Amino acid sequence: MPVPMPQRQTSMREAILEAAEDLFSRNGFRAVSMREIAQASGANLGSISYHFGSKDGLLRAIYERHSGPMNRRRGELLSEAQRIRDPDDRLAAIVRAFILPSLSESEGGVGGGARFARLRAVVMAERHEEAQKIIAETFNPINLAFLDALQACLPRLSRADIVWRTHFLLGAVSYTLINPWRVARLSDGVADGEDTEEALTQIVRAAVAAFRAPAGTDAAS
Known part of the structure; x- marks a missing residue:
């Protein structure tokens, strides 16, 4: 002990x-x-x-601090979503399970809040080799579990299509956390980018529509 x-x-x-x-x-x-x-x-x-x-060890500790609770919560929500029988409802629940823990309202919440989202965005942009390794070790196992779940819901899509659309989904979540004020500015105050529940609803709705879009070969034919 x-x-x-x-x-x-x-x-x-x-x-x-x-x-x-x-x-x-x-x-x-x-x-x-x-x-x-x-x-x-x-x-x-x-x-x-x-x-x-070292500084690399410090970065790893920051990731573990937030990603542990985030990934555990993602796993719990994914298990619940996979028990849903209706395929359309199951797809929406899987997408929601994937992003909900990231859309934490506070820095001390499960997802680490906007500050951890900004840190992840900056580290990814810098392409630091050790940082990239930390990111992969921290998130790849749970990300692969979600990719498998999405593939089971969308058998007509290739793995490449699933990966691309999940990549765009992650970008939407990160940008929403980093720049919530832009939503209010572009909508002249009609929409509130800091409304977490509304952000969750909008992202899930858009992502589900994207996942249901035709596969690359279907669109070309």
Whole structure:
């Protein structure tokens, strides 16, 4: 049985994680130094090395902090969705299960909120080799489970079609979390981009329609 860390060490570890996540999400992973993280968290460089080993280790800890609860919740919702008999309702439920944990309203919620979404977007754009490895290890198993579930609902689509449409779905979720104010601006205030329930409804509706669109060979014939 693991021995719990003393409260002071736990608090320092959390302070370092909070500071690093905030700095990475605003400035990018490459641009932020360990010294800046130490200054923002009130820790010394030795404490960061003690808890995380390196900046890569710190990034991995941030991903594990949010992705563990997110992926567990996704798995629970996916199991519930797969028990739905009607194929159309099952497809909508699978899409909803995939994105609901990401659309967390707060930074402390299951999905990590907009800050973790910004961090993921920045890290993916930087194409840092170790960061890409962390992302793959963190999300690939649950992503593959969803791809299999979607394929079972949509046997006429190729795996490539399923992957592309899921890729676009993830982009929609990330952009919605990162730029919610754009919805209000473009709609002259009629729509509220920070309304999580409405965002969920709209994304699921659009994604289900996209998944039901003809396959590439069907559209060309």
